[in-house]
Each structure stands twice: as structure tokens, then as C-alpha cells.
Amino acid sequence: MVNDYRLMWESMGLDLEAHDQLLQALPPLYGEVYLNQQNRPDGMEYFDFVVNEIHGLRIQELQEHKGRGGKVIGTFCVFVPEEIVRAAGGICIGLCSGIEIGAAQAEKVLPRNICPLIKSFMGFKLSRICPYFESCDMVVGETTCDGKKKAFEILNDYVPVHVMEVPQMKREKDRFLWRSEVQDFLARVEESTGNTVTVESLQRSIKEINGKRRVLLRMAGLRKMKPAPISGKDSLLIEQIAMYDDVERFTAKVGELCDELEIRVEEGKGVHEQGAPRIIVTGTPMAIPNWKVPHIIESSGAVIVAEELCTGMRYFENTVPEDGESIEQMVDFIAERYLGINCACFTPNEGRLEKLVQLAAKYEADGIVYCSLAFCDPYLVEANRVEKALKEHGIPLLKIETDYGQEDTGQLKTRIEAFLEMIR
Ligand code: BJ8
DSSP: HHHHHHHHHHHTOHHHHHHHHHHHHHHHHIIIIITSSSOOOHHHHHHHHHHHHTTTTTHHHHHHHHHTTTOEEESTTTTTTTTHHHTOOOOEEEOOOOOOOOHHHHHHOSSSOHHHHHHHHHHHHHOOOOOOHHHHHHEEEOOSHHHHHHHHHHHHHTHHHHHHEESSSSSSSHHHHHHHHHHHHHHHHHHHHSOOOOHHHHHHHHHHHHHHHHHHHHHHTTTTSOOSSSSSHHHHHHHHTTTTSSSSHHHOOOOOOOOHHHHHHHOOOOOOOOTTOEEEEEOOOOTTOOOOOHHHHHHHTTTEEEEETTTTTHHSSSSOOOOOOOHHHHHHHHHHHHHHEEEEEESHHHHHHHHHHHHHHHHSSEEEEEEEETTOHHEEEHHHHHHHHHHTOOOOOEEEESSSOTTTTTHHHHHHHHHHHHHO
């Protein structure tokens, strides 16, 4: 099978040597972070399988889709409406960028001191190492932060990029702009796929993507229970896989897992020791395989009960109304739903502060860990507003700034352990 995959990777133009190195790095890391956990739900077997096949089966599915004339569209932000891509018969893939790779290549076109997520996606593309990236017929960028916005101009030299202008405020005129951006995106997707989005296809796709979001919300709801029936690391993995797995299969598998978690809740079966501090993680997205901070938190005796992240709650907390009757009305609904995302690129971003306070109460959290990638101005600066709001409500906070390297692991562990000790 691996040999078949090698032929596939070769035919896609991957740098096989560099790709081998990447694939060799993943299993030991996964084994240490994931497979060593105690008391994992049986339903995690599917997600272990997906990771095991990360550059295999799913890539094969994408290639088969392309072989039938289908298109693959890559994204880097949860602001890109996947409902529209799906309604046009395309497959929408969240490109991960969660590992330091191809940095030397990336630094040929980018400054050294830039957010690791941006450096990572440029490195992936320039070193031809990611079969997801190489499957993309088009990549969608956005104007959320300056680094990404300018990097997409460069990326466009290597793959067609469509940039959506995400407003930075949420006034009526910003809503108007965003609606027109969603409308333009629909036209661009139709052009790229060669398919027309119809009322029926968009209605269906909205329902299917809502289904995916709802099942993730169901899983999130079960994590409110004491003891939590699933670890934060496993939940994060599922939220990461949500970005690229087959929508129907993924929804069904998370549903099966939730059935099992409900039984665990009834039986009072949890994944952690009694009295373990309950933590919410917030900040910049944690793309596969960036599990560093959650792993430190949970291996220090705490349990993560929610992620106020784009690889978390911000991805699934809102759905699109399903009663739209025309394309125009559904575009409005979609635009409105997406503008509800509380990204730090907005000013002000009160919604995020309110959400964090609410989450802390609903999930009975003992503390919040604010984790920002280095050089990410929006999240690093917004930490001040978050700190102020949480202080007013007496919610303990730990702020962390890190990157994809492992050099700071010891130091982070010391700080996280001290924080847990303080809130215990
Ligand atoms: S909606 S959080 S996925 S933009 S970490 S590249 S912001 S410098 S990723 Fe994000 Fe969309 Fe917002 Fe979510 Fe820039 Fe910060 Fe890097 Fe970032």
C-alpha cells in the first residue's frame, strides 16, 4: 500500500526525500502525545486511523475526486465558507501549517521574524512536501492579519490564490462589504469548479456542514460533565481532522463517539483523576501536529474542557439557518454566520471576551490558558483585553507565547505546573 502511495506522491510532484522525513517524524510524536493516554474512548480508533493515513487514504480520495474532474480548494482560515465550495461540487481542505518545515525555503521569500503559521504554509508549498497543498487547484486567502495578507501575494506565484477581504469591524457597512465578498467568492468557486451553485445544492450543503458543526457541538456539550469523558487532546485532534476529512464520514464517526461518551457520562467514567483542574485553552489556532501546549497541560494533571480557538469552538459554535429559499438569501445567511466568528483581527472584539467569561462558567473551568503564536500581533495584543475581562470575573489566566519548536517545552512545563498548583 505504501508503495502505491509513493507512486501517487511522486505523480503529484512531491519532494519524496523531504516528505519521508516529515512522515517519519509523526508516528513517534503521535505515540507519545496520543497513544500513551489512559482510558481513551474506543471511538478514537477511527481518528487514530485517519492520522495513520494522513498522507495516504484521504489524499487518494482527493486524487480520485480530481480524476473525475472535481476540484480541491485549500483554506487557512475559518472565515472561508466551505458550504459554497461543497455546493459547487468541490472539496474544501483546511491546510494545516502546524509544524516548522521548509523554514529555510520560506525565509527566501519571507522575513525571519514572522508568525510560524505563515512561515509553515510557505515552507510547505516551497518545499513541495504537503500532498494536501499539492492537491489544491486553488487556495483561498483572507485579509485577517497583515502577515497573511501580504504572504498570499507571494503564494500566488506558486498556486492560484483568491483573497477574501475580511472586514476588521462589524458595523452595517462592514457587513455589506463581507456579503459582497461572499457573493464574489461564490462566483470564483463556480468559475474554478466549472459548476453552478443551485438553490438545491446550497441548501443541501448548508445542512451537511451544519451537521458536522452540530455533532462537534454535541461533543463539546459532553465535555461540560464532571468528570470529562474525553481528553482535551483527543477533542483537539477531532477538531483538527474536521478541517479536511470527508464530511459525511466524519460526522457519522463523531456521532458514534458521542454515543459512547454519553454512556461514559452515565457511568461517571472520565479520563482524568478526580479533582483535576479544568482548563479552557484560548488563542491562535493549533493546526496539526501542534499539540505541544495541550500535551503539557494534560500531562501535568489537568484536563482541557474547551478550546476557544479556530481549531475548536470558533469553528462550530454557530450554524447557518436552513430555511433559505434563494441563493441570495442563503449568501446573506452564510455571510452573517461567518461574521459571528470572534477573531482577534476585529476591533473591538467584545464578543470574544464575553464568550470566554460565559465558557468559564458553563464548563466550570478553574482557569484559562491563553496561548499565542510568536509574532501574532492580533492575539498577543488582545491578551490585554482578555486579561482585564477575566480579572473582573475572578478567572485565573496564564499567558503563553510560543512557536512550533520544542526548545521551550521545559520552561512552559514549569510555568504551567506552577499555574495549576496555584488554581488547585
Ligand atoms: S479567524 S484566528 S483562522 S485569521 S496566528 S496567521 S492571525 S499572525 S490564524 Fe486565524 Fe482566521 Fe482569525 Fe481564526 Fe496571523 Fe496570528 Fe499568524 Fe494567524
